[in-house]
Amino acid sequence: MSSEVLVSRPHYDGRAVAQGLPGKDAPAGPELPQPSSGSATAGYRSAKYTPSEWFSNYRGVLEQAGTDHHEARSVQRESRTLNQDTEAATGKSQARGTRLLGERLQEIHYWKSELQRHMEQLLADTEALLALKTRLEKALDATETPFAIATDNLTCRTRRLGPDLVRDSVEEELLKEVDLIKSIQALLKRTAAQVVSQIKMNREAKLTLELDWSDKCQAYNFDENGGRHSNMSPDTQHHPSSAAMQEQVCNHSSWTKFTQDNLSKAVQEEQATNSLRVLVERLLQDTTEDLRVQCSTVNRAFSQRCAELIEAKTQLEMKLAQILEQIGAQEKNIVTLQQAIHNKEAPLRVAQSRLYLRSLRPNMELCRDEPQF
Template sequence: MSSQLSAPRFDPTAVPDRDLSAGLATAGYRSAKYSPGEWMANNSATLHRALADQLDAQRIHRASRALSAEVEAGTLGAQSRGTKLLGSRLQDVHSRRTELERGVERLSAETELLLGQKRRLEKALLTTDIPLTISTDNLGCRERRFGPDLVQDRVEEELLKEVELIRNVQALLKKTLQQAVDQIRLNREAKQTLELDWSDKHEAYGLDDQCGRYGNRSTDTQHHPSSARMHDQRCDEDAWLNFTQANLAEAERQRECSVSLRLLCDRVLQETAEDLRAQSSVVDQSFSQRCLELSQAKSQLELQLSRVLEQIGAQERNISTLQQAVYDKEAPLRVAQSRLHYRAQRPNMELCRDQPQISLLSELEEISSSVGVLQQQLCEARGSLAQLEDSRLMLEKDISCKTHSLLIDRDKCMTHRTRYPTVLALSGY
């Protein structure tokens, strides 16, 4: 029984028995077969190898499951951390983007206010041409005065001050306007920088948001083998934060400069308008005072002219009276001269120096003396009349001069100055 169960063994060195009854006819078949022992050994080895392979496969399967679980957990953990970091990054980008939006809005609002001040400066600068035209026209009109009224009076001095003040105001407004233009340019450059930074962050937010939405079940993902080698990082996170903070700080600095400049513009506009109106009031007062002086001088000249005219009339009548008195002495003079002429024809001893002769000579001398005195008085009266006529001409000329000066100062200059701009107009409103 034991011999039946024992495994056959194959010995390749065994020599076949030549004396067996099988004979030579069976020798070829025997050489190609294993022994039962060899078969059993081979079968046992196969079983052992299969069992070892099974055990090794089970071990590898358990290790694979553990490794798969570990890898899955690590992958999920890494993916979860990446998603969490992306979410945190989205919050940071959103926070910085919100700050940039507020910076852009604040800078835009300030730039609009500064643009309003710029328009006021331009309007005020254009308005100053009106008072400059008025002042220069006043000076030109007053150059047409003549005679003694062509004087450098207080009105002319104040007008020259006004012209100089207007030119200084124009220079100051131009300088302030240029500062406003430069500041507006700087505001817009800072705003553009913020907008570019905001645009980059908006695009980055969209990309990170898209990345955060990717999951293992997403259908729009694909392989990018070289993606890890494509990144050429320009900065780290601190540099990224500092870049935005620097842009915001520069924008805030420009906004503060714009606020200061806007307040300066408002102060310049207000003060220049007040200075121009104050000087205009001084000029108007000077004109009023000058016109009052001219009116008073004209009234005095007219009063004096009326008196001179009266004196001229009286002197003309006096001359007529003197001429008549001289003429009235002609007859007595002829009588006295005739008497002396004929008495000089008395003959011989009758031609004596008697009382009538003495009386006639005295009469003739008295009449001649009276006529001489009357002639002298008549000459003085005529001289006085000539002087009165000269005074009349001088007074009439001076009155005409004063009338012309009043026409220039009161009717032209002061009327023209009624179109002087108001404080609001000079302030750019």
């Protein structure tokens, strides 16, 4: 039987193999003597360790165990430190998130209150404009009566006869009143159209605020529910995709600007409504005053014209009475004259009879003497 040379086996680390780490070589020990070869011991020493090899391997295992124990303690300390740090960071981050949610809720509540206030203001302004629209319509209807009266007066005055068909101050004032009423009617119609347009714009602005307010109410409810969540909440669950940024997500400045733009539009419509309300009130007051002044002017013109007509009528009646009196006197004079003429019939007959008898005188006696004359 041939002799075999026995060598020490390499150190085998089972944990390193399980963890996929490269194995460690056995520590270098003192060089062991080569076993002797012989035919008598060849069968017993084949593939066996010597005591020195066993002690060397034992010491290597102990040293490796000590090293592993030290590394394990170090890993445990690092794990505890990491656990404490991550727990503190997580608690701090969660507290910061809760605080930011609270601040966000306060901000949403503020903007929601502002939206609610301006919605109520727009609603009140719209109702006020509706009342003004009704007043304008009634004012427009009220102008029909004086317009009909003025046109009827002008129509009646065209039926005057003779020299009374004159363009006097009454007719001029009536024409002015008709033109004034027409201009007021056109102005009231334009103003009513402006009021209707402003009502439409107020409703559009209010609808925009309502949509924004509704979105903020939903966002407030979501954030409020999220702020109530804690580590002990039973209704929390994993949502892996919730942390991903969405393309349509806006930033805080654009979110604030969106609401501010909506509120600015609402404030603009509120200011326009107030200006329009002042304009309508002044318009109704001015048009009413203008109609009242023109009506007074027409009445004064009528009164003056009636006074002139009454004076002319009085003078004509006085002249008529005088003329009638003169006619009566003339009629009496005619009767007197007729009686006088009748009374002259007898003297006329006497004179004619005398002349006739004197015409019968003969010859030279028929002369033109004084009795003849």
